[in-house]
Amino acid sequence: MELDKTLFIESFKKRLSQKYAIDVSDATNSELYDTLCSLVKSSYSVSWRQTWKDYLKENEKQVYYFSIEFLPGKLLKSNLLNMGWYQLVIDSFKEIGIDFEQVAAVEPDMALGNGGLGRLAADFMDSLASEGYPVNGNGIRYRYGLFKQRFVNGYQVELPDEWLKTAAGNAWEIRRASKAVTVTMGGHVELVQKNGYLEPIYKDATLIKAVPYDVGIVGYHNQHVNTLRLWSAEIPEAVESCYPTIEARRQIEDITTVLYPDDSNEAGRRLRLKQEYFFVSAGVQSIIRHYKKYHETIDQISQRVAIHINDTHPAMCVAEFMRILLDEEHLSWEKAWEQTVKTMSYTNHTIMAEALETWDIPLLNEIQPRILQIVAEIDHRFVAHLAGKMDGQLIERTRIISGGKVHMAHLAVIGSHSTNGVAQLHTDLLKSDVLRDFYTLYPERFNNKTNGIALRRWLQLANPELAAIIDQKLGRNWRQNACQLQQLQQYNTDEQFLKKLAVVKLHNKQRLAKLIEERTGVTVDPTAIFDVQIKRLHAYKRQLLNLLRIIKLYLDLKENPDLAIVPRVFIFGAKAAPSYHYAKSIIKCINETAALINHDSTIQGKIKVIFLENYDVSLAEQIIPAADISEQISTASKEASGTSNMKLMLNGALTVATLDGANVEIKEQVGADNIFMFGLTKQEVYRYYQDHSYHSLDYYHHNLVIHRVLDALIDGTIPNIAAEGHEIFDSLTYLNDDYFVLRDFEDYLRIQDQVDETYRDQKKWQQMSLINIAKACHFSSDITVKKYASEIWQVRSVAQKGGV
Ligand code: 26M
Numbered sequence: 001m002e003l004d005k006t007l008f009i010e011s012f013k014k015r016l017s018q019k020y021a022i023d024v025s026d027a028t029n030s031e032l033y034d035t036l037c038s039l040v041k042s043s044y045s046v047s048w049r050q051t052w053k054d055y056l057k058e059n060e061k062q063v064y065y066f067s068i069e070f071l072p073g074k075l076l077k078s079n080l081l082n083m084g085w086y087q088l089v090i091d092s093f094k095e096i097g098i099d100f101e102q103v104a105a106v107e108p109d110m111a112l113g114n115g116g117l118g119r120l121a122a123d124f125m126d127s128l129a130s131e132g133y134p135v136n137g138n139g140i141r142y143r144y145g146l147f148k149q150r151f152v153n154g155y156q157v158e159l160p161d162e163w164l165k166t167a168a169g170n171a172w173e174i175r176r177a178s179k180a181v182t183v184t185m186g187g188h189v190e191l192v193q194k195n196g197y198l199e200p201i202y203k204d205a206t207l208i209k210a211v212p213y214d215v216g217i218v219g220y221h222n223q224h225v226n227t228l229r230l231w232s233a234e235i236p237e238a239v240e241s242c243y244p245t246i247e248a249r250r251q252i253e254d255i256t257t258v259l260y261p262d263d264s265n266e267a268g269r270r271l272r273l274k275q276e277y278f279f280v281s282a283g284v285q286s287i288i289r290h291y292k293k294y295h296e297t298i299d300q301i302s303q304r305v306a307i308h309i310n311d312t313h314p315a316m317c318v319a320e321f322m323r324i325l326l327d328e329e330h331l332s333w334e335k336a337w338e339q340t341v342k343t344m345s346y347t348n349h350t351i352m353a354e355a356l357e358t359w360d361i362p363l364l365n366e367i368q369p370r371i372l373q374i375v376a377e378i379d380h381r382f383v384a385h386l387a388g389k390m391d392g393q394l395i396e397r398t399r400i401i402s403g404g405k406v407h408m409a410h411l412a413v414i415g416s417h418s419t420n421g422v423a424q425l426h427t428d429l430l431k432s433d434v435l436r437d438f439y440t441l442y443p444e445r446f447n448n449k450t451n452g453i454a455l456r457r458w459l460q461l462a463n464p465e466l467a468a469i470i471d472q473k474l475g476r477n478w479r480q481n482a483c484q485l486q487q488l489q490q491y492n493t494d495e496q497f498l499k500k501l502a503v504v505k506l507h508n509k510q511r512l513a514k515l516i517e518e519r520t521g522v523t524v525d526p527t528a529i530f531d532v533q534i535k536r537l538h539a540y541k542r543q544l545l546n547l548l549r550i551i552k553l554y555l556d557l558k559e560n561p562d563l564a565i566v567p568r569v570f571i572f573g574a575k576a577a578p579s580y581h582y583a584k585s586i587i588k589c590i591n592e593t594a595a596l597i598n599h600d601s602t603i604q605g606k607i608k609v610i611f612l613e614n615y616d617v618s619l620a621e622q623i624i625p626a627a628d629i630s631e632q633i634s635t636a637s638k639e640a641s642g643t644s645n646m647k648l649m650l651n652g653a654l655t656v657a658t659l660d661g662a663n664v665e666i667k668e669q670v671g672a673d674n675i676f677m678f679g680l681t682k683q684e685v686y687r688y689y690q691d692h693s694y695h696s697l698d699y700y701h702h703n704l705v706i707h708r709v710l711d712a713l714i715d716g717t718i719p720n721i722a723a724e725g726h727e728i729f730d731s732l733t734y735l736n737d738d739y740f741v742l743r744d745f746e747d748y749l750r751i752q753d754q755v756d757e758t759y760r761d762q763k764k765w766q767q768m769s770l771i772n773i774a775k776a777c778h779f780s781s782d783i784t785v786k787k788y789a790s791e792i793w794q795v796r797s798v799a800q801k802g803g804v
Helices: 007-018 028-055 075-081 086-095 100-104 118-131 237-242 246-256 270-294 317-328 332-341 361-367 369-386 392-398 408-413 424-434 436-441 455-461 464-474 483-493 496-522 543-559 581-598 617-626 644-650 663-670 684-690 696-702 704-714 724-734 741-760 762-781 781-793
Strands: 060-067 069-071 110-112 135-140 143-150 157-163 173-175 181-185 189-195 197-203 206-218 225-236 305-310 344-347 359-360 405-407 419-421 446-448 529-534 568-573 606-610 629-632 654-657
Touching: 007 028, 007 086, 028 075, 028 100, 028 206, 028 225, 060 118, 060 270, 060 392, 060 704, 069 225, 075 086, 075 118, 075 206, 075 455, 100 629, 110 270, 118 135, 118 225, 118 446, 118 455, 118 781, 135 270, 143 197, 157 206, 173 644, 181 270, 181 359, 189 369, 197 317, 206 246, 206 270, 206 392, 206 464, 225 270, 246 270, 270 305, 270 317, 270 361, 270 408, 305 332, 305 405, 317 332, 317 344, 317 408, 332 344, 332 369, 344 408, 359 361, 361 369, 361 405, 361 408, 369 392, 369 408, 369 424, 405 408, 405 654, 408 436, 419 496, 424 436, 424 446, 424 663, 455 464, 455 617, 455 644, 464 483, 464 496, 483 762, 483 781, 496 617, 496 762, 529 617, 529 741, 543 568, 543 581, 543 606, 543 741, 568 617, 581 606, 581 724, 617 644, 629 644, 644 654, 644 663, 644 762, 663 684, 663 762, 696 704, 696 741, 704 724, 741 762, 762 781
Parallel strands: 060 135, 060 305, 135 225, 305 344, 344 419, 419 446, 529 568, 529 629, 568 606, 629 654
Antiparallel strands: 069 110, 110 143, 143 157, 173 206, 181 206, 189 197, 206 225, 359 405
């Protein structure tokens, strides 16, 4: 719909009256929100249908991005922006007396993910549609997303995320009952000869109805709309009477009830395996069903279909694809295997050993016995193929089934033609360490795709004021073509522009200060340094290093209240996995330290510590534009990439960083002078692992500062942390400090002093900030997905940019 204000207001009022039989003045924000969504949807649904038709007409190769998590957050603004309606709606609402921000706030976050991995999937979906690629998402429609976090007495408490029960519900989904498929789980399987084929006969299996809910993913100004398909588990009507008890029904519906809230620790739970097989089987079945509608034979399916395995959670795609090609399409093993490997590709997102998925053989046998048979056959042929050609120990280390377990990363690498890491350093580590043996076997399969972020959401939407002053200098083309942001560098000595940058930052900080006051009751000074660490709470991410420095500063200020430091507000946002005891203890310690510091008038408000509850995508959008400092301080080699590092630099924050993940590439882009680097290198970390020469207790005994700071955890200086303080103290001393917090502490203090010194020179600070903004375009997910498309999936863009 080509729109002007008058037409929009007229359509809006008409739709409101049709839906609710009321006028604007009588409508609640929910009703206004629902009406706006309904208009937006009916408008893009025309392009949505057309996108599909074009794919069919051109017999376009389709990519399916399988991810057990998608974390889009809110979709209204992003849809409006991409459709070219954003400003129009704001202006029109203003004219009829509606506060657009209040209406937008009604939308619940779609929080079907834990953190980096799920958010990356959402940014990729935005970029893929915006670049016009035929790529669709495939995942799970959890009834409960990631838990809501509250603090009670400083402790994390988890509440269910009932996002579908809010008045706004999920306005964006379309239930497509006609596209449901049946997933078979459990029971036993026997292979019998029939018409020259081996046919599996299932006994006592459970049939589950998988119903897809489709969400349109609107591309930026290009009339291109892709599909995010999320599956929900239901009881098939035909066998309804077989599930007489509530308990039996619940067993089925439970499969898609809740997102697992761990983002690193593999717990090996039965329900989790069911979730994985459920969305893999539903997705693969629907892909093949769709393919067969338009193709006579299936033996060249890899020319028209690519399946991407996002981390190992969907690795059973390999076996499910084989199952259908063998059991239902009667391809030979060799032919089926060739097509499978050509179709599949895999991204690894972590090197943390405890996150590498394995499943006990009996459990997989219980969930899907036919899949276990196929995995065993893949394993058997893998071993047979290499026997005699390769070192026997290497074969043992790389096979899929060993030690009574199925190794999902091995299945993913062996069953696909491409394995990629998410930052250069991470990919190097995959080759040299985590997947070293596989790199020996298949060097050509390994490649790097450094993560990226959607500049539309993280700059245009989250920081409209910054976007506006960029427009004044560059015009609006950078909004189409991120690389143009680089041209901002030429304003490095433009004092007026640098001042404008500072003003925008101040406004964003004032807004965040207001939010902080509302939510915590603590007043913060918007002219202080806003020092931000936002990410999941995990030992390797080292929120603890940040906390120890805060304690040190506090002790210094107590000793000398006149100490000349630049005032700082330390801002944290982090959820801990509910079962991650140590992470929860760190939360408690941060909260108690915050209470102590924020209420101590003797330090004259020079430092404040704010831990905002319930960090999610929407809160990130409010914190990031207000950040001066971005804390990216993981132990070198542990953070695969990081993506908040990119979002924060894009918004002008300066980074305090270790040489880890994508920080290394950020440093290469901005230059060593425009980033604050410190800490061990990955080589140094690995050397410590080899020679066992790290003794953290020595640091406690020999370094007076460390001694004093650690004592504060256990001597009552920080109240109410008797148990947690000791737990953390012990982890850093007697338990030898797994993540080298004490080893990096001094260097961290040094670099933070440098931050203070730099901040005192505001012109220099703004110049550094400008370079960070300009260079952030290198990390646009538009660029990243283009590389996936051409180097991994071999698909082309089908939409023209720059339509509306
Ligand atoms: C596993 C088992 C049971 C329940 C949950 C999980 C699980 C869920 C998410 C395990 C790992 C999960 O995600 C890992 C993750 O988010 N990795 C991050 O990926 C980002 C995108 O590539 C990177 O930027 C981060 O560095 C990396 O930590």
